[in-house]
Amino acid sequence: MAQYDVIVIGAGPGGYVAAIRCAQLGLKTACVESRDTLGGTCLNVGCIPSKALLHASHQLHEAEHNFAKMGLKGKSPSVDWKQMLSYKDEVVAGNTKGIEFLFKKNKIDWIKGRASIPATGKVQVGDDIHDAKNIIVATGSEASSIPGVKIDEKVVVSSTGALELPKIPKKLVVIGAGVIGLELGSVYKRLGSEVTVVEFLDQITPGMDAEVQRTFQRILKKQGLDFIMGAAVQKVDATKTKAKVTYKLRKDDSEATLDADVVLVATGRKPYTDGLGLEALGVEISPRGQIKTDDHWQTSVKGIYAIGDVIDGPMLAHKAEDEGMACAEVVAGKAGHVNYGVIPGVIYTAPEIATVGKTEEQLKQEGVAYKAGKFSFMGNARAKAVFQGEGFVKLLADAETDRVLGCHIIGPGAGDLIHEICVAMEFGASAEDVALTCHAHPTFSEAVREAALACGDGAIHA
Incomplete structure (x- = not known):
């Protein structure tokens, strides 16, 4: 097996950027990725496909509501959902193939499969063990759920399932009024779904400017999204084609239900480190499942670094990219820096x-x-x-x-x-x-x- 200066585990925005920067700095680099395509959650089932659907549905909204005002007369377009999904998939394919081209251009070895770290300086993929002077963990995150709600990616879906529904639901219930829930809720509302957002807190988009929160919710209501705030979801009972959401209002403990064709669980994400063997190596993990690192993205085990969604901070693709570049600089003996106060x-x-x-x-x-x-x-x-x-x-x-x-x-x-x-x-x-x-x-x-x-x-x- 080849001796690598760096093996990056995970080819999402943090991982592939780290790998490219390492290669640019003259380090012999490999990247382990289990998907059939590069780009991680973001390019395959996250940021990019959701933006394609947001764009397509916004064009529909413009045609239905604003074209006539501008003198563009004619029959409103109908939605070919199958074609819209094909468009989304083409966008994804173009981007993921682009990353594959960049790997070849920078002479990065793509090791296909799931990785574990049996010992410091060793990365195992299948039966093969590869040597690396440095290892960067960039395995990202996965959708998290809440007690009483089981995701089947058919009727009760995460963002992944919501991007590939076989048909547009008549009634969509979104659990969680954060970024993912409101973006995908907006998509399906424009496409004709009746959308109800159920949120535990009393305001949407937690952590944002309060005036923005209020204005944003008012505009979304005007667009037709319904909100049930201060509601704790107790359970979701699902059949093969329908679901019933039971929630309890915090203000008076009253209980109610909602019927839905599809339930989108958008209650956040959690770090994904399954199967890496970090605990056995002595890598410190926080109570929230995040890998602990120092100011240079190194874990408690020398030579093992971590970036992106698996460590502390906002789970944002561009934050992971910044950390990927900075961590690569550190591994190459240079000064890497991320200004966490200026991450949009x-x-x-x-x-x-x-x-x-x-x-x-x-x-x-x-x-x-x-x-x-x-x-x-x-x-x-x-x-x-x-x-x-x-x-x-x-x-x-x-x-x-x-x-x-x-x-x-x-x-x-x-x-x-x-x-x-x-x-x-x-x-x-x-x-x-x-x-x-x-x-x-x-x-x-x-x-x-x-x-x-x-x-x-x-x-x-x-």
Whole structure:
């Protein structure tokens, strides 16, 4: 067997990026992946296929609601669900084959199968044991459920099953009002499903800016999604074609049921480390199942590193990618760094939600004096022209130094707009720096500048 400088276990966004960066830095690299295609959950059954369906269903919404307003007359398109799934699969295939090409280009060996680590410096796949000076664990996460709910990926599904339903359900119940539940709930609502979201907490998208939460829920209700908040799901009784969801309201302990054709369990994800043998090696694991690492992504066992969803922090593909690049730098003897204070989060609904840095609630809790500049997309000419005037940009800056502390956007293109503020925060910019930067007109980005102006003497178009 070949002697590798690095073996990466897992070819998701964290793993494949780590492998490519290791190879670019001159390290002999292999990557172990059990799927038939590279890219992990994100490219195969997560980020990419869900965005394809979000895009397709949004085009349907535009045709049904906005085309006639623009003078585009004609019969509304019908949904060919089989063709839509084929489109989604083609998008996935194009991306996963792209990763395979990059592996070949960078001379990375793809070892197909499931890996275990029988000893330090050893990776076993099937009957073969491969030697590695360093091992990077990037095995990602899997959907988690709640007591009384068994996922069968047919009637009671995780996000994976929700991406390949044989038909569009008439009634969809979503358990959990987080990113995954609201994105996929939006898809099926646009496609004609009756969607009810059941959430244990009293607000959607836990941890986000409270004003964004309220505005987002109001818009989703307007779009036709129903919400049952403060409800603890007790059980889901499923047959081959139907399901009944039993929940209890926390405010008065009353119990009720919902009928559904499909139940989507979107109650979060948990680290996936099954079969690696980490505990036997002495690798420390947290009570939440996360691999403990130091500031350089090394575990308690020298030569074994971990990145992405298996360690602490938000379970985001781009966070894993950043860690993959930084960990590779460390393994190569260089200085790897991830700024965890500037990792954006995005929800790809319509409108999009994007956030980075601190929320107002966090700043108040930490006792930080701050100022908030806010600008509504109703004051943005481009947004109004394309029927996307709902939402706002909120910029938070230090009251004394004017340094940007966070930004929260609900509106068109939010997932792209947020990166202007990410760059600003990386460079320690002030709100005034953003406000004095010329922004092209007419663009959605002008709303970001206006929010920055609102942190000073005031927005122009408010």
